[in-house]
Amino acid sequence: MTGGWIGFWITAxxxxxxxxxxxxxxxxxxxxxxxxxxxxxxxxxxxxxxxxVFLAVWVAExxxxxxxxLGLIVFFMWFTSxxxxxxxxxxxxxxxxxxxxxxxxxxxxxxxx
Amino acid sequence: xxxxxxxxxxLIAVICCLLLIGVLLYAVSLLPSYGEENPRSVEVVExxxxxxxxxxxxxxxxxxxxxxxxxFDTLGESHVLFTALICVIILLGKDKKNMRREYDSYYxxxxxxxxxxxxxxxxxLVGYVLLPGLFLFGIYILLNGQLSPGGGFSGGAIMGxxxxxxxxxxxxxxxxxxxxEKLLKTVTFVALSFYSFAKGYVFFxxxxxxxxxxxxxxxxxxxxxxxILPLDIAVGFVVACxxxxxxxxxxxxxxxxxxxxxxxx
Numbered sequence: 001m002t003g004g005w006i007g008f009w010i011t012a013x014x015x016x017x018x019x020x021x022x023x024x025x026x027x028x029x030x031x032x033x034x035x036x037x038x039x040x041x042x043x044x045x046x047x048x049x050x051x052x053v054f055l056a057v058w059v060a061e062x063x064x065x066x067x068x069x070l071g072l073i074v075f076f077m078w079f080t081s082x083x084x085x086x087x088x089x090x091x092x093x094x095x096x097x098x099x100x101x102x103x104x105x106x107x108x109x110x111x112x113x
Numbered sequence: 114x115x116x117x118x119x120x121x122x123x124l125i126a127v128i129c130c131l132l133l134i135g136v137l138l139y140a141v142s143l144l145p146s147y148g149e150e151n152p153r154s155v156e157v158v159e160x161x162x163x164x165x166x167x168x169x170x171x172x173x174x175x176x177x178x179x180x181x182x183x184x185f186d187t188l189g190e191s192h193v194l195f196t197a198l199i200c201v202i203i204l205l206g207k208d209k210k211n212m213r214r215e216y217d218s219y220y221x222x223x224x225x226x227x228x229x230x231x232x233x234x235x236x237x238l239v240g241y242v243l244l245p246g247l248f249l250f251g252i253y254i255l256l257n258g259q260l261s262p263g264g265g266f267s268g269g270a271i272m273g274x275x276x277x278x279x280x281x282x283x284x285x286x287x288x289x290x291x292x293x294e295k296l297l298k299t300v301t302f303v304a305l306s307f308y309s310f311a312k313g314y315v316f317f318x319x320x321x322x323x324x325x326x327x328x329x330x331x332x333x334x335x336x337x338x339x340x341i342l343p344l345d346i347a348v349g350f351v352v353a354c355x356x357x358x359x360x361x362x363x364x365x366x367x368x369x370x371x372x373x374x375x376x377x378x
Contacts, residue, residue: 083239087281090233 011060018052021045035092039085046081050074170329171259171338180264180341180348184312187265191308191348194355195301201359207366233282240282247275251353258345259338265348272349273356280357285365293369297354304347311340 021044028041054074058067093099161178169177179187251271258264280288318325330337361368 079239080243083235087233087236 007059011056014052014056014059018049018056021049021052025049035096036089039089039092043082043085046077050077166332169338169341170332171341172332173259173261173264175262176259176264176338176341176345180258180344181339184340184344185316187344187348188308188312190266191305191351194351195305198301198355198358201362202368205362205366206368236282240278244275244279244282247271247278251275251349255345255349256335256342259341260333260335265345266352268345269349269352270356272353276353276357277360280360285361289369292357294367295369297358297368300350301354304350308344308347311343315340 025041025043025045028044029038032038032041051074054070057070061067161174161182165174165177166172169181171177171181251268253268254263254271255265255268258268276288276292315325315327327339329339332338336342358368
């Protein structure tokens with residue numbers, strides 16, 4: 001009986017944390033003004049949010065075929081989503097001529113030199 | 114004056130939206146309630162559900178519908194894709210008549226380090242791991258169209274996406290070794306003409322009450338469903354070629370190695 005309650009609370013906390021990560025990602029992707037910031041926010045939902053929700057489902061359901069498949073989905077999302085973010089940010093870095101006004105550290109180093 | 118026009122415009126927009134909502138809601142109110150049989154469409158649905166398996170040989174009723182009963186519709190869709198690809202080739206393709214040479218800077222990025230992207234280690238590693246799986250998954254979905262959800266369009270879309278990832282991770286030069294404009298045109302033409310002739314034969318014999326000699330096979334086996342499997346493959350090739358052709362044309366203005374353009378330089 002107690003074990004069931006502990007499992008329920010762990011599930012609830014993990015699920016809420018995952019939802020929080022997704023909410024942060026959605027708000028950030030829509031509200032930030034700069035492409036790299038938006039990409040960072042979107043990446044949070046794809047990685048942390050997905051992983052936390054997967055952990056919650058895993059705790060609630062135990063290991064069987066469906067959760068293993070879900071884990072495979074999480075694995076592929078972790079594999080592809082950060083890489084696509086990485087590639088997009090590279091393209092943004094190389095193609096945006098007005099990028100330096102957003103990169104404060106870069107600007108300071110230039111001033112020092 | 115502009116303020117008055119803006120206010121008027123907003124008012125008209127709101128009225129139009131309300132009218133649209135009203136019309137749609139009225140149409141919904143005329144639908145039969147949930148769970149009731151719709152007397153207008155029940156005949157066709159019954160036919161498909163009850164006789165679909167024996168008439169088409171496909172365990173996936175949807176595949177039997179779109180590639181057997183309504184194959185003409187799918188034929189039109191494939192030709193729409195082909196027409197769109199031809200239009201994009203005409204509009205964006207670099208050749209002598211388009212004089213795209215003057216706009217070459219439009220396709221190339223000034224920064225020299227941009228070309229380092231083609232040798233990006235992270236993207237390459239992911240390409241090595243993902244691409245074989247992606248191609249296999251696309252082929253699996255393509256070949257299982259008559260047995261399980263999937264078929265030509267979805268399998269072809271996955272294969273096209275895999276080609277695009279291939280081009281992104283390893284550069285266009287790598288894809289150009291196998292995937293040229295000639296190959297794309299040949300594959301698309303052969304697939305579409307095969308579809309047209311095969312389905313035309315079936316329609317001709319079916320409309321005149323002649324046996325068409327195409328074996329249905331055992332339902333559930335991979336070689337079943339009569340023409341559905343080859344037609345799925347044809348549609349899949351057309352979709353994959355179209356997707357990669359769009360990407361390549363929008364990205365650099367040509368499919369494959371552009372020989373005529375290189376000669377001019």
